Amino acid sequence: MSRRKLRAVEYDRDYLNFDDDHEIRRLIATVEEVHLKHRDDSWTSQMLDETDPVKWTAELEKYFAEFGAPEGCSRAAAVDYVLSAAINKIYEQKGGDAELSSNHLKEQIAKLLEAHRDSQNPLNRLDYTSPKFTENARVLCSILGISAHHPDPKILMKAACLYISENLGEDVIAEETEEVLQKKKMLDIKSFPIGMEVPKNGAVHFSARLLRLISLKQLREVSRMINETLVEIQNLTMDMSKRADLSQVQYGR
Numbered sequence: 001m002s003r004r005k006l007r008a009v010e011y012d013r014d015y016l017n018f019d020d021d022h023e024i025r026r027l028i029a030t031v032e033e034v035h036l037k038h039r040d041d042s043w044t045s046q047m048l049d050e051t052d053p054v055k056w057t058a059e060l061e062k063y064f065a066e067f068g069a070p071e072g073c074s075r076a077a078a079v080d081y082v083l084s085a086a087i088n089k090i091y092e093q094k095g096g097d098a099e100l101s102s103n104h105l106k107e108q109i110a111k112l113l114e115a116h117r118d119s120q121n122p123l124n125r126l127d128y129t130s131p132k133f134t135e136n137a138r139v140l141c142s143i144l145g146i147s148a149h150h151p152d153p154k155i156l157m158k159a160a161c162l163y164i165s166e167n168l169g170e171d172v173i174a175e176e177t178e179e180v181l182q183k184k185k186m187l188d189i190k191s192f193p194i195g196m197e198v199p200k201n202g203a204v205h206f207s208a209r210l211l212r213l214i215s216l217k218q219l220r221e222v223s224r225m226i227n228e229t230l231v232e233i234q235n236l237t238m239d240m241s242k243r244a245d246l247s248q249v250q251y252g253r
Contacts, residue, residue, distance in 0.1 A: 005083045008090065009035060010108040018075050025056065028063065028082060035086040038066065128154050 003014040009031050017023050029044040050056040064078035065071065067085045127133055134153040140160045141148040150156050 009086045031086045035089055
């Protein structure tokens, strides 16, 4: 499968990762919805929303077979059969390759992006040509600590997305949080002294240690309150009139 075929069917990408099932389903849904119209209008959304791999794989195999893909062929070959059928239909509708000029393709791609802007990746809803997008992309890269000096704002946004996916994903944050908790020094309550003979019963032993900790906390609170009370008493009873008169002190004699 060549890039020319992807461009000919007005796909918004010039490559396809055949190891990514989501990309294959997305391509088939786009070609079916825009060009082939071989199924009803709800088929593409149902196929994209299907979470059971057995069901959508069987549906794709059935779809490929309807366009001549032999049983057991590779996924790349099966997709190529669908693309060829879509290109043939484009030729039939537009009368040859006169309508497949680069300018016309650009216009069609723009229309396709606009049509899928609300239903596909939320990044498609952004206006990559606006000055506001350029400014926000540079600010985002600066916040993430990425160089924001590249002239193309789309490259900056792609770099930010890659950084976020690799460093700020839920799994990465969970792993780093676990490492921090493991390094954090925790109180070993099992070895904390209780000031008495260790009970043989494990539950009683554990409860005694907890009570010991609670008692120490209460003692600290009482000590703090006593210190504050002493300070207040000193402030109320101190006779400021009997302070030493330092003005009569002579130095150097």
